[in-house]
Amino acid sequence: MAQQVNIKKVGVIGSGVMGSGIAAQIANAGVPVVLLDIKPADGTPLAARAVERLLKADPAPFMSPKSARLITTGNLEDDLGLLSDCDWIIEVVLEDIKVKHATYAKIETVRKPGSIVSSNTSTIPLHNLVAPFGDQMAADFLITHFFNPPRYMRLLEMVVGDKTRKDAIEAVQSFCDVQLGKGVVYCHDTPGFIANRLGVFWLTASIRHAVDQKISVELADAIMSKPVGIPKTGVFGLIDLVGIDLMPHLAESLLATLPAEDEYRKIFKDYDFIRGMITAGYTGRKGKGGFYRLNLAAGKQKEAYDINAGAFSDAHYKKAEKPKPASADLGKQGLKAVLTAGDEAADYAWSVFRDTLWYAASLVPEIADDIAAVDEAMRLGYNWKKGPFEMIDDLGADWFAERLQAEGKTVPLLLQKVGKGSFYKIEDGALHYFGTDGTYHRVVRPQGVLLLRDIKLANKPLYKTSSAALWDIGDGVVCVEFTGKMNAIDEQVFDVYHHAIKLIGDGKGSYKAMVIYNEGSAFSAGANLGLAMFAMNIALWPQIEELISGGQRVYRALKYAPFPVVAAPSGLALGGGCEILLHADHVQAHAETYCGLVEVGVGLIPGWGGCKEMILRYQERERAASKKAIKAVTGQEKIWFSPANTPMGAVRQAFETIGTAKVAKSALEAKDIGYFRESDGVTMNRDRLLFDAKQKAVALAQDYKAPEPVKEIRLPGPSGKYALDMAVSDLRKSGKASPYDVTVCNLLTTVLSGGEKADWTAPVSEDDILKLEVREFLKLVRNEGTMARIEHMLETGKPLRN
Numbered sequence: 001m002a003q004q005v006n007i008k009k010v011g012v013i014g015s016g017v018m019g020s021g022i023a024a025q026i027a028n029a030g031v032p033v034v035l036l037d038i039k040p041a042d043g044t045p046l047a048a049r050a051v052e053r054l055l056k057a058d059p060a061p062f063m064s065p066k067s068a069r070l071i072t073t074g075n076l077e078d079d080l081g082l083l084s085d086c087d088w089i090i091e092v093v094l095e096d097i098k099v100k101h102a103t104y105a106k107i108e109t110v111r112k113p114g115s116i117v118s119s120n121t122s123t124i125p126l127h128n129l130v131a132p133f134g135d136q137m138a139a140d141f142l143i144t145h146f147f148n149p150p151r152y153m154r155l156l157e158m159v160v161g162d163k164t165r166k167d168a169i170e171a172v173q174s175f176c177d178v179q180l181g182k183g184v185v186y187c188h189d190t191p192g193f194i195a196n197r198l199g200v201f202w203l204t205a206s207i208r209h210a211v212d213q214k215i216s217v218e219l220a221d222a223i224m225s226k227p228v229g230i231p232k233t234g235v236f237g238l239i240d241l242v243g244i245d246l247m248p249h250l251a252e253s254l255l256a257t258l259p260a261e262d263e264y265r266k267i268f269k270d271y272d273f274i275r276g277m278i279t280a281g282y283t284g285r286k287g288k289g290g291f292y293r294l295n296l297a298a299g300k301q302k303e304a305y306d307i308n309a310g311a312f313s314d315a316h317y318k319k320a321e322k323p324k325p326a327s328a329d330l331g332k333q334g335l336k337a338v339l340t341a342g343d344e345a346a347d348y349a350w351s352v353f354r355d356t357l358w359y360a361a362s363l364v365p366e367i368a369d370d371i372a373a374v375d376e377a378m379r380l381g382y383n384w385k386k387g388p389f390e391m392i393d394d395l396g397a398d399w400f401a402e403r404l405q406a407e408g409k410t411v412p413l414l415l416q417k418v419g420k421g422s423f424y425k426i427e428d429g430a431l432h433y434f435g436t437d438g439t440y441h442r443v444v445r446p447q448g449v450l451l452l453r454d455i456k457l458a459n460k461p462l463y464k465t466s467s468a469a470l471w472d473i474g475d476g477v478v479c480v481e482f483t484g485k486m487n488a489i490d491e492q493v494f495d496v497y498h499h500a501i502k503l504i505g506d507g508k509g510s511y512k513a514m515v516i517y518n519e520g521s522a523f524s525a526g527a528n529l530g531l532a533m534f535a536m537n538i539a540l541w542p543q544i545e546e547l548i549s550g551g552q553r554v555y556r557a558l559k560y561a562p563f564p565v566v567a568a569p570s571g572l573a574l575g576g577g578c579e580i581l582l583h584a585d586h587v588q589a590h591a592e593t594y595c596g597l598v599e600v601g602v603g604l605i606p607g608w609g610g611c612k613e614m615i616l617r618y619q620e621r622e623r624a625a626s627k628k629a630i631k632a633v634t635g636q637e638k639i640w641f642s643p644a645n646t647p648m649g650a651v652r653q654a655f656e657t658i659g660t661a662k663v664a665k666s667a668l669e670a671k672d673i674g675y676f677r678e679s680d681g682v683t684m685n686r687d688r689l690l691f692d693a694k695q696k697a698v699a700l701a702q703d704y705k706a707p708e709p710v711k712e713i714r715l716p717g718p719s720g721k722y723a724l725d726m727a728v729s730d731l732r733k734s735g736k737a738s739p740y741d742v743t744v745c746n747l748l749t750t751v752l753s754g755g756e757k758a759d760w761t762a763p764v765s766e767d768d769i770l771k772l773e774v775r776e777f778l779k780l781v782r783n784e785g786t787m788a789r790i791e792h793m794l795e796t797g798k799p800l801r802n
Helices: 017-028 046-056 065-070 080-085 097-108 126-130 135-140 166-179 195-212 217-223 236-242 246-257 263-267 272-279 326-333 335-339 344-362 371-382 388-395 397-406 413-418 452-458 491-504 529-537 541-559 576-582 610-634 649-659 667-673 686-701 718-733 739-753 766-781 784-796
Strands: 010-013 033-037 071-075 088-091 116-119 141-146 155-160 183-186 292-295 301-305 317-319 424-427 430-434 440-442 468-472 477-482 513-516 522-524 565-567 571-574 586-590 593-596 681-683
Touching (some): 010 017, 017 065, 088 097, 097 126, 116 135, 116 166, 135 141, 141 166, 155 166, 195 236, 195 263, 217 236, 217 301, 217 326, 263 344, 335 344, 344 397, 371 430, 388 397, 388 424, 413 430, 424 440, 452 468, 477 491, 513 686, 522 576, 529 541, 565 686, 586 686, 681 686, 766 784
Parallel strands (some): 010 088, 088 116, 477 513, 513 565, 522 571
Antiparallel strands (some): 430 440
16 A cells, blocks of 8 residues: 655646646646656657747746746656656646557656556546556546646546545645645546536537527627626637637547437537638637637727628628627626526527536536536636526526426426425525435535635624625634725725724734635725726815825734734735735735736825835845845854845835836735735635635734834935936836826835935935825826826726826
8 A cells, every 4th residue: 555645746748738737837836847748850849848938928827937947848758767756647648548558658667656647638538548557557547637727727627536546536636726726626537527518518509509599709798708607708709718629629529428318419510610710720819810800901900700601701700799788787686687688698598508507407416426516617617607506596496497398308307306495505504505315415615725605604794884894704813805896995994994903902802813805806906996086076185185094094003903914815906905915914815816006007106005015125125135145255144233225226126116017917926026025925725715814813813013113214315216207207208108107107206215305314204105105196186197097997997008
């Protein structure tokens, strides 16, 4: 019996898009990885070239370019021995069983006893993959199906065999969950597993019904997107994204392996126009275009393909329309309201969901043990807001069954079993799902997973406003949750902060720490711009000043509170959302956190202490670098003095970061930029973020001592401002800065240099810089250029370069 596997090094065989992407995500986790590919006749180093492409790709597969250093590349002829000390070897070669068997034979000659081997296949049954090999290979083997791109898609489908050893399963499951950030879903060894079995059916049904009902691709995507809880790409936009040429391959794979009576065979149709698009190079975004394209000759006009025009022709592209069916406006009322609206878009959506949800209900327990696994797979693999069984609950299981019967469709057995009940219910403050045995079972979270939505099932908020809520998350820790649109920050959020600060007190009573966290797609998009625009339009200058000054007081109170504050962001943390991170004792960030002080984009500057905090961060970093250099030269471990800052070092860095609205595209990059400290934590799995943040808060609360306010900050004053303004002037002359960029940066440089009275020999205080932030901010909100930028951002979601 092999000992418990501790995965410290991974091998990946196959450096194509998928294999190299998997290797990059493993490197993102800080784990060394060996990436091997075949050795072509011309000697081209395929794996090394793949890593070079990864470093140039957008969106970036690496969370930091530094992660690439953890990948060792080679080929299967000269470098096979590199796999000898790998704990887990992932095969990502061609979907050809002969090629896979040849690869496994090579692996077997070098891999160490107890190492794990897995395949990324989603088309070849596990028992066929291991058939030519002995029992030991079968014990060490499983399927780990990643979704593309591996960094951003959270789903990992796992298939295990009858002989796969338990410790291997647990090791891979834990590694993929905790270190790679995946939602691991166990699947049965059936064609397409869960997500692609259902997802490809859904896409196929969407095409079929669009053609049959003569629905345009624009109308189809208008309804089959946000109104029904599906990403804004819609159906045809998604096919363009993944590649139109992939669809025939997926279809061929399913048609070759599905049972003869499977519903997919009835819905599938091999359309000539799709074959024609592929032949002509219209394979989607990676090609000349797809169902949508940009006509460069017409000034990058977006065009859509007419799928009802017959055989493919370039002439069948037309200017893309922006249909707004009445049914699409009913999304907030729920799925049933959309599907029963009665217009052609609603009828089309009903046809697609009728077939897709019917198919899902008929496949359990064939493809998975329970409905929870199916829903999780579709949420994580296709980014659906809700899984198919959650959607059936929204419609009403009995209503859905009755309508199926009315349209002549057989009601699946599982749907018959649930009857007038629901697939999910809340019982004893916990979520339960309906099992294939006809009884309800509690949804059990893995150890180390804590979700605020679960806490809400059994508790009421300690305090709540229209924009935020305060929750008791146990062990003496409270959680501040933003709840407004894009989790924007306003006075209602400050009210909850004030209440939390008062409730926790000195941290020695019932409560001892605070976590700032929410489960929205954005941690916070910053200040409520709509509210700000309204106040500016009616000249509520005193109220705006109080909003800025009040925010400064709240953030300062949190920074110097007698209890620890841990911020736990995920997704966007921009402007004021980033500033709260700068004031926390510790940031426990989800790896996919995108943060930045982006105020200049809307004609403003950071007003809630962001300028001050970035100066302090960069001065601290400069002193640490100087101390490290002195140690290197002197060889002394202890330096008895604190190295001084240079007049412009930190100020110049802060200006480059804030003045260019630099956004970190990962938590690791946020550390590189300086938004996060090196000591701040990174959680790879989104579902583990609150647990990790809470644990850190509890640890910090032990013998916690609040930081001392910084009494003296040395800044260059007018001479430093002059230097920065000269740099801005050069940018303007070269066309890299707009006229209003100059106006905004002129006020930003005043703050960062310390104002008119500052001088390197005359230190300023934190309060001095905060007062400058308010003063210069208020000048900008009165400027028409700023109003134009905010209005443009609210209308288009894009910055105005005026």
